[in-house]
Amino acid sequence: MLLNDDPPVSALLQLYDEALPHVYGYLVRRCDSTATAEDLTAETFLAAVSASQTGSEVNVPWLIGTARHKLVDHWRRAGRNRQLLEELWESGDTHVDSNEPIDALHVRDVLARLLPHHCAALTLRYLDGLPVDQVATLLERSLHATESLLMRAKAAYRHAAGEMTGEMTGEMTGEMTGEMTGEMKGRQP
Amino acid sequence: MTDVFDALRLHPTPATPSPRFTAALRDRLTTALETPMTNTNTGNTASNTASTAGTRALHVTPYLTVRNAAAAIDFYVAALGAVELHRLVGDDGRIGHAQLQFGSSVVMLADEYPEFDVRGPESLGGSSCSFHLEVDDVDAAHALALTHGATEVRPVDDQFHGSRQGVVRDPFGHRWVLSTPTPGFDPASYGTNAATMGFELQEPAATALSGDEHQVKHYDQGDLYYFTLPTPDLAKAQAFYGAVLGWRFDDAENGHVGNISAPPGSAHGATVTADLYFVVDDIHAAVTRVRAMGGTADEPVHYDSGSAATCTDDQGTRFHLSVPADKYRR
Numbered sequence: 407m408l409l410n411d412d413p414p415v416s417a418l419l420q421l422y423d424e425a426l427p428h429v430y431g432y433l434v435r436r437c438d439s440t441a442t443a444e445d446l447t448a449e450t451f452l453a454a455v456s457a458s459q460t461g462s463e464v465n466v467p468w469l470i471g472t473a474r475h476k477l478v479d480h481w482r483r484a485g486r487n488r489q490l491l492e493e494l495w496e497s498g499d500t501h502v503d504s505n506e507p508i509d510a511l512h513v514r515d516v517l518a519r520l521l522p523h524h525c526a527a528l529t530l531r532y533l534d535g536l537p538v539d540q541v542a543t544l545l546e547r548s549l550h551a552t553e554s555l556l557m558r559a560k561a562a563y564r565h566a567a568g569e570m571t572g573e574m575t576g577e578m579t580g581e582m583t584g585e586m587t588g589e590m591k592g593r594q595p
Numbered sequence: 596m597t598d599v600f601d602a603l604r605l606h607p608t609p610a611t612p613s614p615r616f617t618a619a620l621r622d623r624l625t626t627a628l629e630t631p632m633t634n635t636n637t638g639n640t641a642s643n644t645a646s647t648a649g650t651r652a653l654h655v656t657p658y659l660t661v662r663n664a665a666a667a668i669d670f671y672v673a674a675l676g677a678v679e680l681h682r683l684v685g686d687d688g689r690i691g692h693a694q695l696q697f698g699s700s701v702v703m704l705a706d707e708y709p710e711f712d713v714r715g716p717e718s719l720g721g722s723s724c725s726f727h728l729e730v731d732d733v734d735a736a737h738a739l740a741l742t743h744g745a746t747e748v749r750p751v752d753d754q755f756h757g758s759r760q761g762v763v764r765d766p767f768g769h770r771w772v773l774s775t776p777t778p779g780f781d782p783a784s785y786g787t788n789a790a791t792m793g794f795e796l797q798e799p800a801a802t803a804l805s806g807d808e809h810q811v812k813h814y815d816q817g818d819l820y821y822f823t824l825p826t827p828d829l830a831k832a833q834a835f836y837g838a839v840l841g842w843r844f845d846d847a848e849n850g851h852v853g854n855i856s857a858p859p860g861s862a863h864g865a866t867v868t869a870d871l872y873f874v875v876d877d878i879h880a881a882v883t884r885v886r887a888m889g890g891t892a893d894e895p896v897h898y899d900s901g902s903a904a905t906c907t908d909d910q911g912t913r914f915h916l917s918v919p920a921d922k923y924r925r
Contacts, residue, residue: 422624426617427609434610444616451620452683455627510602532603560600 418458421465422451429469436477436529438518446476474534478526478544485522509567519566524559531556626692627683657726659704660715661767664690667704670766671695674743675728675736677702697728716768725762725770733775737761740773753777755788814874814924820917821872821900872915878902881916892916 429450434443450473454464462468509516513533517525523545530541542552611617661667664682668690671677675697682693689706696702707715716722730736737751744766751761751773757780761773786796814820826832833844836852844852875881882892882904889909895902901920907913 418628419621419624422621426620427611428607430612431608431610434612435605435608440612444612444620447612447616448620448623451624452627455624459628505599508599508602513603528600528603532598532600533605535601535604563600 418455418464421454421469425466425469426451428466429473432470432473433477435514436517436533437480438514442480446473446480449476474530474544477529481522481526485526506564508564509571512567512570516563516567516570519570520559520562523555524562527552527555527559528563623681623683626681626694629692656700657702657724659702659769660707660713661704661769662707662715662717663767664693664704664706667765667767668693668695670743670745671697671702674740674745674765675771676730702726722768722770725772727772727774730773730775733759733761733773736773737763740765740771745771755792756785757782757788814919816874816876818874819871820874820919821915823870825868868913870913870915872903872917875916875918878904878916878918882906885916 426447430443430447433446433450434440437443437446450469453472453476454469457468458464517528520528526545527541530536530544531538536544538552538556539549541556542549545552545555547555659667668677668679668682672679672695677695677697680694680696680701683691685691689708691705691708693704694701695704705713707713707718709718728736734751737747740763741747745763746766747761748764748770749760749762751759753759754777757777758774759777760775762770763773764770789796824832824836837843878895882895885892885906885908890906892904892906895904895916899920900923901918903915903917905913905915
């Protein structure tokens, strides 16, 4: 089974060396932890092995697209256990989006506080800049359901960002605030 | 209408993961590329084999196919003392590739993939090869294997060829010969014992072990071929290394160590430093390269064991080039 001299094998490992920073860079800024980013990076490249063996052309855009799918799967797994919470959370939801500027500085930390499907919707729509219909396709929801999901997700984001700012500035002791800010700085990509 | 959330847009920014993760994933991908699950282009296997033969040492690793690889791994770990190195579990639940360590050997295995014509003994109705497993205590190993569900093929007994062995068939259909060397067995009686069983011992002339047990090996350029240790008193050195490392010396004159495999070497009175001999394909070409790189090289000398040239590198460190004699290589 030694195929190390086989051109497709060398090509794939060569692609790995070149593309790893792009794939990992994409994932690490959209995941709540480095460990998750590493897991999804590994899943993406293992999928690339299978694809390359069946003759598909694997390149950086293919890898980023696959990484995006792995990310959606990840949120789906995370969300499955929180189905009930989601229903409770959204039953009384009446948020309306405003045009107030939002906190984009701590985006990864704010997203980490959201429910997985809110995180998914915002990441695909805004961080990745995909049109709503593509977000709907990726999340396997209807266009209408995706639009309302985005509305709720944006409200949740504002809520979480506001909560976080409150925690960081007022409610904690100086020492703890320092710790937390430091920790967050460390987590910025 | 502008959307204030557009401020969240991330532009592609590469990021480098930890070197440890990078290397580990590269290994996983290399392994994944070798699995039966992903290896569908087997048409050019012969040319691959031919092209690798000259560039890497020959090495055979058994690759087992089993129905229910997960259960088989459990069995090999519990019953035969294997250590699981890793497994690749497919999204269909099958194990596409796993590696187990048995002592110094690695065994690979995978679930059945009938779609790639990869089938185990249970599907094929038998297995054509056996696995010979060297163990410390064959009686205990045999009993343990049976406890874990192996079927006895042959009970443990002393064999004419110098091993005490038992044979079992594992629950997945593979045949294992468990073996421990018989203490005190005289290797010289191998041929005569075989004759009493009706077999004549025949060895190809090129690879037959001579009386001094020279090792015949495959060498690649860059391999260490030979070493010498500086030992002013050869007799003392032979006593010391014989006791410490079990070295046996062929020849009291030159101190050649006859019973170690890789690389052979000697304790020697003539030098004051340890000497290392590295394999090259063409000694004259190698001497030219040494000189071109600013080192020095003596003219090659021909010995019974091959050609050698004493060199110093461009910083003054001494080393040797050698081309092993044909009788020591294959």
